[in-house]
Amino acid sequence: MGLLYGLIAVGLALIFGLMDVTNFAHGEFLMIGMYASFFLFTFFAIDPLLSAPLVAAALFVFGAVVYLLIVRFAMRAKANAGMVQIFSTFGLAIVMRGLAQLFFTPDYRSIPHSWLGGKTISVAGIFLPEPQLVGALVSILAFAGLYFFIHRTDFGRALEATREDPGAVALVGIDKNRVFAFGWGLGAALVGLAGAIMAVFFYIYPDVGASFALIAYVTVALGGFGSVFGAFAGGIIVGLVEAVTALMLPPSLKSVGIYAVYLLVVFIRPRGLFGSM
Amino acid sequence: MDKNFAARRRRDLIIAALLAALAALAPLFVKNVYIQNIMVLTLMYAALSQSWNILSGYCGQISLGHALYFGIGAYTTELLFTKFGVLPWFGMLAGGAIAAVIAMGLGYPFFRLRGHYFVIATIVIAEIGLLLFQNWEWAGAAMGITIPVRGDSWLKFQFMRSKLPYFYFALALCCLAWFVTWWLEDSKWGFWWRAVKDNPEAAESLGVVVFNSKMGAAAVSAFLVAIGGAFYAQFLAYIDPESVMGFQFSLLMALPAVLGGIGTLWGPVLGAVILIPMTELTRSYIGGSGRGVDLIVYGGLIVAISLALPQGLVSLFSRSKAKGATR
Numbered sequence: 266m267g268l269l270y271g272l273i274a275v276g277l278a279l280i281f282g283l284m285d286v287t288n289f290a291h292g293e294f295l296m297i298g299m300y301a302s303f304f305l306f307t308f309f310a311i312d313p314l315l316s317a318p319l320v321a322a323a324l325f326v327f328g329a330v331v332y333l334l335i336v337r338f339a340m341r342a343k344a345n346a347g348m349v350q351i352f353s354t355f356g357l358a359i360v361m362r363g364l365a366q367l368f369f370t371p372d373y374r375s376i377p378h379s380w381l382g383g384k385t386i387s388v389a390g391i392f393l394p395e396p397q398l399v400g401a402l403v404s405i406l407a408f409a410g411l412y413f414f415i416h417r418t419d420f421g422r423a424l425e426a427t428r429e430d431p432g433a434v435a436l437v438g439i440d441k442n443r444v445f446a447f448g449w450g451l452g453a454a455l456v457g458l459a460g461a462i463m464a465v466f467f468y469i470y471p472d473v474g475a476s477f478a479l480i481a482y483v484t485v486a487l488g489g490f491g492s493v494f495g496a497f498a499g500g501i502i503v504g505l506v507e508a509v510t511a512l513m514l515p516p517s518l519k520s521v522g523i524y525a526v527y528l529l530v531v532f533i534r535p536r537g538l539f540g541s542m
Numbered sequence: 543m544d545k546n547f548a549a550r551r552r553r554d555l556i557i558a559a560l561l562a563a564l565a566a567l568a569p570l571f572v573k574n575v576y577i578q579n580i581m582v583l584t585l586m587y588a589a590l591s592q593s594w595n596i597l598s599g600y601c602g603q604i605s606l607g608h609a610l611y612f613g614i615g616a617y618t619t620e621l622l623f624t625k626f627g628v629l630p631w632f633g634m635l636a637g638g639a640i641a642a643v644i645a646m647g648l649g650y651p652f653f654r655l656r657g658h659y660f661v662i663a664t665i666v667i668a669e670i671g672l673l674l675f676q677n678w679e680w681a682g683a684a685m686g687i688t689i690p691v692r693g694d695s696w697l698k699f700q701f702m703r704s705k706l707p708y709f710y711f712a713l714a715l716c717c718l719a720w721f722v723t724w725w726l727e728d729s730k731w732g733f734w735w736r737a738v739k740d741n742p743e744a745a746e747s748l749g750v751v752v753f754n755s756k757m758g759a760a761a762v763s764a765f766l767v768a769i770g771g772a773f774y775a776q777f778l779a780y781i782d783p784e785s786v787m788g789f790q791f792s793l794l795m796a797l798p799a800v801l802g803g804i805g806t807l808w809g810p811v812l813g814a815v816i817l818i819p820m821t822e823l824t825r826s827y828i829g830g831s832g833r834g835v836d837l838i839v840y841g842g843l844i845v846a847i848s849l850a851l852p853q854g855l856v857s858l859f860s861r862s863k864a865k866g867a868t869r
Contacts, residue, residue, distance in 0.1 A: 281658075287658070335845060335849065338849045339848070339849060347604065347657075348604065348796075348800050348804055348848075349848050349849065349852045351606075352796075352797065352800055352801075352844055352845075352848040353844070353845050353848045353849055355793065355841075355844065356841040356842065356843070356844030356845035356846075356848065357841065357845055358841070359837050359838075359840060359841030359844065360837065360838050360841035360842050360845070361841075362837055362841075363835065363836070363837025363838035363839075363840075363841060364838060366837065367835060367838065479665065479666075479669065479789075482662050482665070483662060483666060486658060486659055486662045490658060490659075515677060517673065517676060517677055518673055518674075518677055520669070520673060521670055521673050521674070524666040524667075524669055524670045525670070527662070527663070527666055528651075528663060528666060528667070531655055531659050531663060532651045532654070535654055535655050535656065535659060536659070537659065
């Protein structure tokens with residue numbers, strides 16, 4: 266189900282792909298989203314499907330705060346801006362994992378009886394698990410929404426312009442920090458959405474993000490930086506490649522196919538499939 | 543200017559010799575095995591970070607996949623030792639050579655990539671290496687290799703009773719990596735690399751063969767890191783793919799250089815001297831609870847240092863001296 270990777274990657278596509286800021290804590294954002302969904306279910310019996318918007322809203326605030334407290338300063342660095350971004354967000358990821366261990370304990374948790382969990386639906390004789398199907402649907406919607414947002418609204422133009430030339434943008438009265446804080450919030454909200462849906466059928470533990478984060482980076486880079494459609498296509502390709510690799514190689518090697526395809530693509534097209542940067 | 547530069551280099555060399563001598567005497571006063579262990583690790587990471595710095599700092603090709611070369615060094619040494627009885631000293635050199643050849647082989651396609659695409663490619667290739675080793679039965683797969691104990695000897699580079707020989711080897715490796723960096727800094731390669739880092743197009747137009755420069759940096763860097771990997775394997779006497787090739791090694795190699803000052807001669811050493819004891823101490827003093835407090839402190843410090851001193855700790859020293867000193 267490549268669309269799931271797409272769903273995880275869509276938030277990253279915004280932060281990493283469109284704003285050109287490295288976020289090494291993306292997997293940890295996902296982890297927070299999954300935990301939020303889990304606790305809403307356990308304590309308030311709200312089904313993950315219903316709580317997804319709540320989780321997304323919470324993550325929006327979280328993402329914007331992270332930008333204002335950390336990333337804003339990392340971007341201000343005159344020297345080694347790239348490394349400062351990598352290591353400040355990486356440090357943040359470690360802190361978040363530590364906090365999760367402290368407050369949520371390292372136990373594996375899962376959501377036992379949700380509306381979607383474990384059900385399958387039969388489409389033309391093929392049984393599809395419902396949660397994945399919903400995930401795919403949400404993923405398509407999220408991508409369509411982001412695409413519309415970036416290309417059709419003033420905010421999208423402001424975002425693009427801010428990345429291109431923050432100085433010029435300031436001259437026409439756009440506050441760079443507000444635009445980017447909003448962008449980070451939106452990116453975090455999208456990955457929160459992904460977390461809420463994935464909480465239904467994945468175990469939740471403090472390190473869960475790490476296993477998805479690398480694939481999300483590969484997905485975004487495969488599609489090419491600066492392209493929403495590229496990240497979407499990247500997600501589908503990653504999912505297909507993984508499915509095919511899983512058929513041919515032992516399961517423990519299934520990610521090798523994804524990585525190999527990434528290398529192959531960038532060797533032929535050094536800017537990814539649809540990249541503009 | 544030239545005279546200043548030569549004087550600075552001479553001064554660096556003298557300071558390094560003094561520091562090395564001081565470090566060599568340290569075990570006379572520090573008898574605590576736990577502290578000695580931290581000192582060995584600190585020196586090893588200083589050496590690794592110094593090597594990483596050659597490619598990523600001086601030449602500007604940020605690699606987050608150096609764990610691959612570290613693992614290759616460790617595995618080559620131990621496979622040759624356990625399967626064919628080749629002494630670790632030769633295995634070490636073989637591992638270094640293999641790593642350098644692989645680095646150049648990978649460099650051929652990789653160095654066409656720029657920015658994020660390059661960084662992700664380096665992460666991905668190390669991850670592929672990790673997965674392959676985890677599934678390679680002959681090399682122990684995910685179980686790894688336990689190095690058989692044959693008694694303490696320099697010949698087999700194996701010491702059970704004392705950590706001192708490891709300490710001196712790590713010190714020597716650290717000195718070697720530092721000296722290579724020092725020497726390269728003033729060679730034509732050093733100038734080429736800095737030119738490639740700052741502006742590859744301009745460098746190319748002035749006759750620097752950008753591609754060859756990157757290849758040279760990659761080979762030297764990978765060779766030294768692989769030696770470090772071989773050392774680590776002998777030191778632990780046990781290796782498995784995750785413990786010598788995991789992504790955390792790529793980051794741990796980069797961190798000291800970044801914290802100390804990327805692309806500087808003293809940055810990696812300074813970064814390692816502060817970072818590694820800090821890592822080990824937080825782990826053992828507050829990590830015992832198993833509740834992640836050590837991670838919170840450690841991660842918080844990384845965030846704080848990288849935000850507060852984007853040019854690294856070295857910038858604290860150079861700020862008072864010449865303004866606009868050569869980066």
